[in-house]
Amino acid sequence: MKKIKKYLLLPLIIFGLGCSSDKEEFNDDDAGDEIPEAKVEASFDYTISEEDPYAILLDNTTESEREYTAVWDFGKGGEKVADKAGLEEVRYTETGEYTITLEVSNAAGTSTATKTLKVDQWYGVCPTSGCEDLSDKGLKEGTDTFSVGVITQSYRINEGGSHTQVLKKEFNSLTAEYEMKMNIMYPSQDSYDFSAGDAIVDFAVANDMYVHGHALIWHEASPDWVENFTGSDAEFEKMVEDYITTTMTRYRGKVRSWDVVNEAVDESAGNPLRNSVFRQRMGDDYVKKCFQFARNADPEAILFYNDFNIAASSGKRAAIFDLVDDLGDLIDGLGAQMHISIDNPSAEDIQAVVDGAVSRGLKLHFSELDIRTNLENDKNLSSLSAEKAARQRAKFKEVVNIYNAVPLDNKFGITVWGLRDNESWLVDFYGVPEWPLLFDMNYNKKQAYDGFLEGLQ
Ligand code: XIL
Secondary structure, eight states: OOOOBSTTHHHHHHHHHHHOTTOOOOOHHHHHHHSOOOOOOOOEEEEEOSSOTTEEEEEEOOOOBSOOEEEEEOSSSSOOEEOOSSOEEEEOOSOEEEEEEEEEEETTEEEEEEEEEEEETTTEEOOTTOOOOOTTOOGGGGOSSSEEEEEEOHHHHHHOTHHHHHHHHHOSEEEESSTTSHHHHSOBTTBOOOHHHHHHHHHHHHTTOEEEEOOSEEGGGOOHHHHTOOSOHHHHHHHHHHHHHHHHHHTTTTOOEEEEEEOOBOSSTTOOBOOOHHHHHHOTTHHHHHHHHHHHHOTTSEEEEEESSTTTOHHHHHHHHHHHHHHGGGOOEEEEOOEEESSOSOHHHHHHHHHHHHHTTOEEEEEEEEEEOOTTOOTTOOSOOHHHHHHHHHHHHHHHHHHHTSOGGGEEEEEESOSBGGGOHHHHHHSSOOOOSSBOTTSOBOHHHHHHHHHTO
């Protein structure tokens, strides 16, 4: 845009008039020869928006009486933008360093002014004096409307060290990766083993973390003696009731919430109820029975049904919501496992899970978040490429962003399924290298971590 200068023109006119002794007609050409047009010095300031810590207000403070054009480069890799009258508001949603350039041109040439700003994951745009040391902050400080959880294993807790330090610093909810499943807690008839679960729960309680119990009934984790139960159906059902009651009573007041039944809906056509031993022994309403046992055992506990592919498959989603509807008041929340990839499912499909839960007044747990990158199943990959890392960051941001917009009453938490990439179950599950989590093997925060935080903005 063209601007008319106030200060420079005045001395030039006086100078020009003073030199023209013979009152010749003043024309542009002569003026051009005698008074070469001066280059304009670009200058600008910025202030951090008071309303939005991630936005700045740019102020073009260039002073000139001559016409010039001015364009901004906001340092975000986009097109240059022509300067407009007034302050220019620019938002930086991703952490990093940005160099802002104001380019000012007139007939005499172009000058530029630059400033570099830093956008921090906690503070947004850093003050010019720099962001203070943020080393004591963790992911959990990024939100106070839902819990940010992770899984662990008892031996890692018992070992201590960096793993436990990171757990304490970053997360405020803990889930046992596998040690609070039936095959571990109830390995043989009439003989419970809560030692691993106790270690995890005690650590969480000692460190002010919630515990999400996972998972009381899961066909993949039923012990052999249950699969081959020798008693009658009635005895089987009594055994399940005793198990749920014993377990939930033990952790009453310590475990805030439970996945009562996990993955009951089959993947096959029509998404029927999976034909697990529980269904065979207790009937088609076994899920309801288990929820009733759980409600009786700990009326304070928040009870979830948990499953996978709820976003990716609309058919399965419908079947799951039917199951959930059938549970009525016995269920409090839906756990949507989020074992997803950098490509799928789409934001719309994830939003459909949110909408279904919200319309039913359910709490929603994004319960098992990890984001695959090795979609080609390339066995020879040795590292996560920059391109994949950036896409993973964007997907974490998208997922968290969607979750963060869930109405407060329906919010519960997000649980990341693993701390470091090398601890992820996916490495074994797919048998190929994978980097699906927020931390690398050295506990360094990945871009994915920044994406998680960006989703909270
Ligand atoms: C996985 C654990 O990560 C593994 O360590 C364990 O061997 C098998 O289970 N859906 C679930 C989780 O509900 O319990 C699974 O966890 C991953 C898929």
